[in-house]
Amino acid sequence: MCRYSDFDEKFVRERAAQFRAQVARRFNGSLSEDELRPLRLMNGLYLQLHAYMLRVAIAYGMLSAAQMRQLAMIAERWDKGYGHFTTRQNIQFNWPKLGDVPEILDALADVQMHAIQTSGNTVRNVTADHFAGAAADEIEDPRPYGELLRQWSTDHPEFQFLPRKFKIAVTGSPKDRAVTAAGWAARRWWAAAFAAFCPRRICCPISRPWSTPTICSGGATTGTRPVSRSPCTRPGWPASVN
Amino acid sequence: MAHAFTPKVVTANALLDGDVVYLTPDDRWTRQFHKAELIDDEAHAQIRLLDAEMRHAEVVGPYLADASATGAGPHPVQLRETFRAFGPSNYPHGKQVATR
Numbered sequence: 001m002c003r004y005s006d007f008d009e010k011f012v013r014e015r016a017a018q019f020r021a022q023v024a025r026r027f028n029g030s031l032s033e034d035e036l037r038p039l040r041l042m043n044g045l046y047l048q049l050h051a052y053m054l055r056v057a058i059a060y061g062m063l064s065a066a067q068m069r070q071l072a073m074i075a076e077r078w079d080k081g082y083g084h085f086t087t088r089q090n091i092q093f094n095w096p097k098l099g100d101v102p103e104i105l106d107a108l109a110d111v112q113m114h115a116i117q118t119s120g121n122t123v124r125n126v127t128a129d130h131f132a133g134a135a136a137d138e139i140e141d142p143r144p145y146g147e148l149l150r151q152w153s154t155d156h157p158e159f160q161f162l163p164r165k166f167k168i169a170v171t172g173s174p175k176d177r178a179v180t181a182a183g184w185a186a187r188r189w190w191a192a193a194f195a196a197f198c199p200r201r202i203c204c205p206i207s208r209p210w211s212t213p214t215i216c217s218g219g220a221t222t223g224t225r226p227v228s229r230s231p232c233t234r235p236g237w238p239a240s241v242n
Numbered sequence: 243m244a245h246a247f248t249p250k251v252v253t254a255n256a257l258l259d260g261d262v263v264y265l266t267p268d269d270r271w272t273r274q275f276h277k278a279e280l281i282d283d284e285a286h287a288q289i290r291l292l293d294a295e296m297r298h299a300e301v302v303g304p305y306l307a308d309a310s311a312t313g314a315g316p317h318p319v320q321l322r323e324t325f326r327a328f329g330p331s332n333y334p335h336g337k338q339v340a341t342r
Contacts, residue, residue: 026257033257033302047302049326050336052260080335097259 004112011155012109015116019043020102027099042122042160044115045101054093054101055118056108057125060132060146060170061089070111078104087179088167089127090118116154121162123153127169129177142170142178250287251278251309251316252294253326254301262326262337263301265294271301273337275327276315281306 004012022039025031031039040046044055056071063071071091075083078100079093086092096104108114118125126149128142129135149168153159159166171178252265263271264278272278281287287306294304307326308319318324329336 027299029299033298047255047260049322050260050262050330051255099258 008154009109009112012112012114012116015043015114016102016105016109019105023098023102038120040101041119042116043101043105044118045096045098046119048094051095052098052101054096054104054115055086056083056091056093056113056115057118058089058091058113059150060126060128060143061130062128062132062143064111067111067113070107070113074104074107088125088169089130090125120160121165123156123159123162124165124167126150126153127167127178129171129173131177132172135173135175135177137175138173140172142172145170145172247282247284247287248308248319249280249282249311249316250306251275251280252287252290252304253278253307253323254294254304257298257300257302260302265290265304269293273340275309275318275323276312278309278316280309280311280316 019039022031022036026033026036044057046053046055058067071083075081075093078096080095083091083093093104105115117123126146128146129138132138132142149170153168169178169180171180254263254265254271255261256263256271261273263273264275266272266277267279279290281290291304291306294301297304307323309316309323310319311317318327325331327337329338
């Protein structure tokens with residue numbers, strides 16, 4: 001289960017407060033729609049055909065009972081009494097009002113949830129096998145990897161404005177219930193991008209990966225985890241993923 | 243030869259709740275397509291669109307949508323506008339609920 005550190009808590013609260021101020025500025029005319037749009041999209045808020053839509057991240061598909069109850073409360077209080085779970089293990093509220101969204105973000109923060117990076121050309125919420133931890137055929141629990149990726153990718157300044165969205169799914173089982181194979185085309189693009197722009201390995205502290213970025217040509221230094229492009233040797237996977 | 247102009251309505255999404263709205267002849271925003279101003283002159287349509295774009299504190303993304311005249315007022319022509327006017331097609335949980 002994803003648990004916020006003090007840093008996470010502070011960060012999410014600050015983002016909710018920032019969004020509250022941004023919406024207020026849109027209402028008083030000091031922000032135009034063109035200026036607000038990228039800001040609301042960074043907080044998971046779309047304007048769709050019929051209404052606004054808020055997509056809430058569920059980190060690697062794990063929900064506690066308290067979080068589920070809070071989602072139900074949000075649906076009852078600020079939506080039409082329901083939400084839609086997505087194929088990528090998020091939940092969408094399809095009828096929120098713009099002025100209510102800051103309240104919703106605060107309510108999400110109360111149960112360590114948010115809507116950050118559920119939209120836009122960035123690294124999206126990490127998904128995992130929905131049977132993680134309970135699957136009989138599981139070789140390894142994918143959730144710790146999901147948590148590492150969550151910490152690494154959240155608000156990572158290098159990946160906030162990618163050419164297109166980038167989605168990660170993790171599975172620890174030979175049976176691909178997390179649908180990691182759907183990302184092969186994107187993985188090829190990603191590998192090519194790294195080869196072109198990141199010829200050296202990037203080392204990142206695990207807990208706060210982007211705060212003190214370092215680039216190293218050798219192995220990881222103490223307290224860092226290398227994000228290397230080791231060739232994938234998994235049976236049945238195409239060489240193109242490398 | 244001048245092309246035939248398809249009548250239009252000005253439509254947008256309301257800023258506060260994102261609901262689909264239409265510009266009326268008396269410069270209000272209505273949620274009902276049949277109460278919209280049906281514009282059958284291209285130049286006037288452009289002027290009305292400019293009027294709507296000036297009202298960015300009320301609506302988001304105004305544009306001109308094709309419409310046809312019926313005895314009950316304007317009616318959407320395109321499928322997309324039909325969805326916007328009457329609500330989602332999967333089951334009634336949009337405008338069609340409010341108008342029941």
